[in-house]
Amino acid sequence: MNPKRAILIAGPTASGKSEVALQVAKKIGGVIINADSMQVYEGLDILTAKPGAGVRAMVPHHLYGVKKADEAFSVADWLVLASAAAECAWTARKTPIFVGGTGLYFKALLDGLVEIPKVPKEIRRHLRRKMETEGVAALYQTLKEKDPVTADRLDANDRQRILRALEVYEATGKPLSAWQQAAQKGFLNGAEVLKICLEVDREDLEKKIRARFQGMVSKGAPEEVKTLAARNLSPDLPIMKAIGVRPLLRHLNEEITLEETIELVVIESRQYAKRQRTWFKGQFTGWTFLPAGVGVAREILSLAKKTFRD
Template identity: 40%
Template sequence: MKDSAGPDFPEKRSAVVIVGPTASGKSAVAMELARSIPAEIVNADSRQVYRGLAACTSLPSERERKAVPHHLYGFLDPDEPYSAGRYAREARGAVLAILKRGRTPIVAGGTGLYIRALCDGLAELPERKEEVRKTLSDFAAERGPAALHRRLAAVDPVSAEKIPAGNVQRVVRALEVHALTGRPLAEWHRSGGKPAPFESFFFGLRWDREVLKARISERCARILDGTLSEAGELLAEGRMTSGPAFQSLGLRAAAARLRGESSRKEFARSLATDTLRYAKRQITWFSRDARVRWLDLSEPFDPSAAAGIILREIPVPAGGAGRRPVSTREF
């Protein structure tokens, strides 16, 4: 494994931000780093905030969450909307509390908008207006997500390019903002917000595309049955497939499989295809951020080696002695 050159980092208390596409090993590297220094992990995955989605979102295990403090994982009801603005407030609160305890916050996840909101801030968007949201949600239920997405493309093509048609929650929010303000959501985002009151070290996990594709394929096979089970539990609870939790990769396709609308093979293919597309969007998003220092990974994956490179680049809080030795193999 090798790391590419990046900016010099300030010698002051900071957060570590670990980014990359799905299945790149972010959680594993975060855990290795947290075992080496006094640290706590903060979620930056918009799907891992929901309860009951441990399999389909590859949530850190209960044992891992007991070994190292984790924040903003699996705490939200599946029907409760969650925005980047709310995430920024809650994640900043978690990061500042960790810093106050004299520990290092490790932010790990692949939701680029959440990480931007946390570190750079977002413009103050208008409050949600339920009647507008209901009208848009009803339109999606009657005409389909693709029709709703075409409406977004007509008024905010930049946001439409970034938001997949299947993510009805985000499409509704973008259209809501435009309806309430007359300005595209993309324009609001460009206007920026208040940056976080702490510095951040950005590290990205990068794989050869074919290797990443194989890792995604392996993950999809591993979570297939769990995703079906979680979709079944949500449906049994009366959750609507238009709700927030069902925006998670694979859940709608799993619901279709459970209704007999597709075969197991078709569901597996859909899950893998959608996950690959999502990974490509993540790579595009993070590749545009010049702050990210990329770590080029290869199989066999050694998360401790990646954590070792990160350790050499960051200041460790007082009391952080006792690092484990870094692997000496060729990176």
């Protein structure tokens, strides 16, 4: 028997990934490892839909709320922590279950990361000044000229990743996409891996998104954002870009009503889910796509029996 087994459960926002992972983990004695880039940060427990204390007491959960809101946290940083958590699970003869919606985390886990040379501070400072003076649109256009492959897969307003791609190009003279093509073997290379991506009908997903956010509001999401705003953090930090933060800030500033806030968050979430689905379909070769809903956990358990050799 191969002692190194892992289950990967991805899917768009509000698809019920965490509940499915919990059901599977309870059945097989698994360990849940977070693969969501917002849930790694402290705070916003309600708004980022972190599993509650009661759920986390049922089975071990790792990498939830492990970084401060003002700390930088890269895919490489996540991979280090996630790999360590998986090794601990294997040592305890348990199966790690990676669950989340951040495709780059899963990509790094399976395909590895290349060690890109460090970017000199002067280049970082220069590009950040350009971002402040020229704006994100101008730098995105530059990226399209220097590294069209990376530009095509990034959101045109993603300041952090646009800056990172330009930093790598300026420091090495080589596009980030070229570095990524030379990635090393993934951490799970040699392990038995079941890769599942949940799918949800678009109309059903919008209903789920709306119901979930309304529940978040009633549980205290506005108060979470008010506490976050009081810290006066940079708007460029990842946590400040979490879905719902900006509309709730506008609501707290009495710029929009709660009803308008809900509509904006539904739109924001729907657009994010669309980007996730497109990414998953394009990048998740060899994955099994399953419709989310009642019975999907049982289906995953059935597939696990077929995938993992005794």
